[in-house]
Amino acid sequence: MLYLVALLLHCLPLAMGQYDICKSWVTTDDGPSWEFYACQPKAMRMKDYVTVRVDPAGITCGDPPERFCTHENPYLCSDECDASNPDLAHPPKLMFDSEDEGLATYWQSVTWRRYPEPLLANITLSWNKSIELTDDIVITFEYGRPTIMMLEKSLDNGRTWHPYQYYADDCMEAFSMPARRVRDLSTTSANRVLCTEEYSRWAGSKKEKTVRFEVRDRFAIFAGPDLKNMDNLYTRLESAKGLKDFFTVTDLRMRLLRPALGGTYVQRENLYKYFYAVSNIEVTGRCKCNLHANLCTFKEGSLQCECEHNTTGQDCGKCKKNFRSRSWRAGSYLPLPNGSPNACAAAGSAFGNCECYGHSNRCSYIDFLNVVTCVSCKHNTRGQHCQHCRLGFYRNSSAELDDENVCIECNCNQIGSMHDRCNETGYCECKEGATGPKCDDCLPNYYWRQGCFPNVCDDELLLCQNGGTCYQNQRCICPVGFKGVLCQQSRCEADKKDCNGGPSVHGSLGTILLGVLALQLRGWVDL
Secondary structure, three states: OHHHHHHHHHHHHHHHOOOOOOEEEEEEOOEEEEEEOOEOOOOEEHHHHOEEEEEOOOOEOOOOOEEEOOOOOOOOOOEEEOOOOOOOOOOHHHHOOOOHHHOOOOEEEOOOOOOOOOOOEEEEEEEEEEEEEOOOEEEEEOOOOOOEEEEEEEOOOOOOOEEEEEEEOOHHHHHOOOEOOHHHOOOOOOOOOOEEOOOOOOOOOOOOOEEEEOHHHHHHHHHOOOOOOHHHHHHHHHHOOOHHHHOEEEEEEEEEEEOOOOOOOOOOOOHHHOOOEEEEEEOEEEEOOOOEOOOEEEEOOEEEEOOOOOEEOOOOOEEOOOOOOOOOOOOEOOOOOOOEOOOOOOOOOOOOOOOOOOOOOOEEEEOOOOEEEEOOOOOOEEOOOOOEEOOOEEEOOOOOOOOOOOEEEOOOOOOOEEEEEEOOOOOEEEOOOEEOOOOOEEOOOEEEOOOEEEOOOOOOOOOOOOOOEEEOOOEEEOOOOEEOOOOOEEHHHHOHHHHOOOOOHHHHHHHHHHHHHHHHHHOOOOO
16 A cells, blocks of 8 residues: 555656656655655746846937838828827837737837937846746837847846847848758757848738747757657757757847848938837746756745755755755756756765765865865865866866866957856856857957957948948048048038138148149249
8 A cells, every 4th residue: 555655656746747846755665755856847928027128228219209100101200209108108118018909019219310320229138047948039029020130148147148049131241140940950959059031031011020039949859840759858958068058048138230121221211210119028938946946936026946855046056054965966857757856965974975076185074054065176176075167167068077177267268258257158258249158259240359349330230421431340431521430521511611612721822832833844934
């Protein structure tokens, strides 16, 4: 009878769903005890817990009020955005509200009235918590999708950013990347950052509103088209380098780089039809609890894991006090079907069972914490059990903890990075304009010159005016008679006499001298 009770409780996690339960009270012939399982919270709508920020300042329309029109009626500019009028305002919160009776409410930017200066906007979503994406990110645009945009992610609450996906009507022209589709990726490239043209081309249809980051298509590479083989996906999430982190974020940022054009070029005579408008952003995911919790609740303004397995912390990322006899480990999906909980164990004797993974041969007991800690960690490691890497190094995911090469030097570019430290995946914190794991490359619209500097001009957005030519994206070479950063100013504005058609003092003197010289050469005057 006791055996049947144990068997029933052991099968309970499967009956309730995969990784839905963290532990069961099991009674056997040896007595009752807890049996632990790897567990995770259910997926939910993450936009219900998000904080949104839109920049730069003044990019939201309505202050001051302005008119705008649409591509369908480009010369009927009777619509108005007015931040002081609730019926005409378009603040950022409207990207996440519930839309009653199908009436779209949306955030809207200012119009492109300052063309050819780029119309740039950033929309940043923050959770102050690590979350794991479980479905597509879907962004709904009103009045046309951007022709150029980027989706970026952060794993450290916005301190560093990494490209997630590029979007353009012409990927090669916009980002110097060939266009690719997610469904064409393989098992070895499922976490590749790519550029897609699928969501940027102008179709002229009001139904073409959404831009996607295709999470399900990437899952399908391992789990099949209908995601029926989830066991294979969970196995690959554990074994494939960087795959689990690829679907993990603390923040998302949409960089809108060029609005919908409604055609192939910008019509300068009507710039009020070019702007951004976002009515909805859907993000589906679960709290990252390192497989140590099946519940995640909203407390004190942020999401918190309800930790099990004697763990604690916002992500269940450390052992509770008195449960630190061995170093903390995340739970594992393997072996299937219940995984490994890797629960924290109660502390034993003062100097018993202390692991240093071969990076130290000396331990010390800290009485007031009741823990044993390793002393003088070697091989660029640190921590209670020499299980972490020193600043300026990061964990080699292909090496075991007892490997002498477990910590790799960050090697951040000294010019492009903020400092010599990197995150747990080896990405350095880049200065403005720099990108790449080591911050040794520049973002689009920046050029490298002992660091990344914003383009003064280019062949698409920052056009040199009045016949000027762009030199290496660094300056405009202006024709005679014009000046300014983009050759936008006539030189005659500095000397009004030149504008009246009459010669200036300097001009008339030069003309007289040249005339006298010419007459002297002909022998008509004798000086």
